[in-house]
Ligand SMILES: O=P(O)(O)O[C@@H]1[C@@H](OP(=O)(O)O)[C@H](OP(=O)(O)O)[C@H](O)[C@H](OP(=O)(O)O)[C@H]1OP(=O)(O)O
């Protein structure tokens with residue numbers, strides 16, 4: 234960043250999550266990502282610089298290794314004029330969703346991350362003049378825990394996302410339960426993936442956003458957001474999927490456009506555009522545990538029709554979903570098995586606080602840190618070293634369970650070359666595409682007790698309310714069928 238030349242009027246609000254806020258440059262293909270903190274919990278400039286540098290190092294030394302060079306963009310830490318940051322913060326404040334304003338943008342350190350704007354195709358410095366469509370998906374955890382440390386039977390049947398939905402609706406975070414189940418998206422089965430993507434389009438929550446030429450055109454800010462409008466979305470997407478065709482508007486057109494979008498995204502998700510190292514975690518993390526989640530409406534309907542569960546994951550090994558799932562599965566013990574190991578590390582640190590640095594709890598996230606993550610043994614020898622390895626693997630797995638995938642699509646002419654970018658066909662057009670992953674900030678060591686409590690809360694709420702309701706319905710049905718049988722006997 235050229236210090237003297239920073240002008241807040243050249244930047245606009247782009248989006249934010251729980252921990253960071255992103256602004257995009259109007260012309261250049263870059264974004265600035267700032268950290269956010271609750272009021273009165275400010276950190277020193279040095280701490281913020283170190284935190285951001287850790288994010289960059291973790292991306293470079295760990296996530297690039299696991300996920301592949303082409304998918305991960307680490308960016309760099311930049312120092313900005315304080316006056317620019319202050320003015321920028323004032324400028325964007327009115328555009329921030331109310332539900333995110335419990336945290337303030339860090340305006341005191343002057344540090345931020347500079348990254349390519351992934352809602353434009355990967356050209357990094359200058360925006361392309363071709364139209365660009367970008368779909369962001371936060372897929373969440375794609376497997377059901379297989380650890381023998383799991384004590385709640387329900388966790389072996391229903392995935393965490395589907396259980397958590399009920400708690401989120403009960404606490405007012407979202408208005409209604411989504412039909413999306415991550416296991417459907419990660420299944421590699423096209424039919425299930427189509428169902429998962431359609432469900433995301435119906436109830437986007439914070440799991441789906443769509444950008445056109447870098448502008449958000451579809452997505453949900455919070456529970457107060459208006460209901461999704463597919464015909465408006467189809468209106469935006471029609472020129473991309475039916476460029477030279479006078480497809481009339483109306484429900485038929487909307488369905489056709491949405492179908493094209495879902496099919497193209499599925500194809501891209503199943504593609505292996507990465508040329509880097511494939512699967513550093515092999516062998517060891519083969520898909521385990523149930524293939525389907527009992528709460529997924531897709532698998533429920535299969536069961537009702539008396540059909541078998543679909544085949545195990547057919548995800549191609551080079552695709553980003555497969556690689557993300559591999560990293561998620563570094564959570565080998567589940568939080569229930571991990572928590573006692575975290576306590577072992579804690580006890581050790583209480584006795585030897587100066588060891589925190591040697592154990593690399595807060596970094597550096599270097600090559601040595603990465604190498605230790607490759608030890609997949611689950612035989613506990615009672616040592617702090619074993620406990621620490623599992624704790625660090627868990628943190629990395631949690632990061633992969635919370636990252637987002639960005640798919641950028643740019644129409645290309647039928648015969649034109651796509652500058653060596655991969656191309657995906659749809660029925661009436663072709664797209665050059667890129668796939669990237671974002672939000673790869675390593676989850677903090679301190680969040681483990683919170684994870685443990687939240688896990689219990691999610692499962693207990695689901696078991697008490699949803700299961701109890703299901704059982705009541707089942708027993709009424711059973712009673713009715715008993716009554717019915719009795720009547721039949723009498724006759
Ligand atoms: O715990 P989860 O599964 O609810 O995930 C949290 C996310 O909620 P979600 O369920 O995706 O709506 C949550 O997302 P939102 O703030 O709800 O958009 C954050 O991503 C949070 O991560 P962090 O604390 O900011 O590092 C996420 O926390 P981590 O569990 O990843 O630490």
Ligand SMILES: Nc1ncnc2c1ncn2[C@@H]1O[C@H](COP(=O)(O)OP(=O)(O)OP(=O)(O)O)[C@@H](O)[C@H]1O
Nearest residue numbers: 248249250251252253255348349350351352671672
């Ligand atoms: N490099 C990028 N290019 C384009 N958009 C981006 C980029 N990085 C982030 N964004 C946008 O900003 C939003 C918030 O960023 P991010 O997910 O990193 O925030 P966060 O606070 O770390 O998230 P979380 O709530 O998961 O902790 C993203 O959902 C995405 O839409």
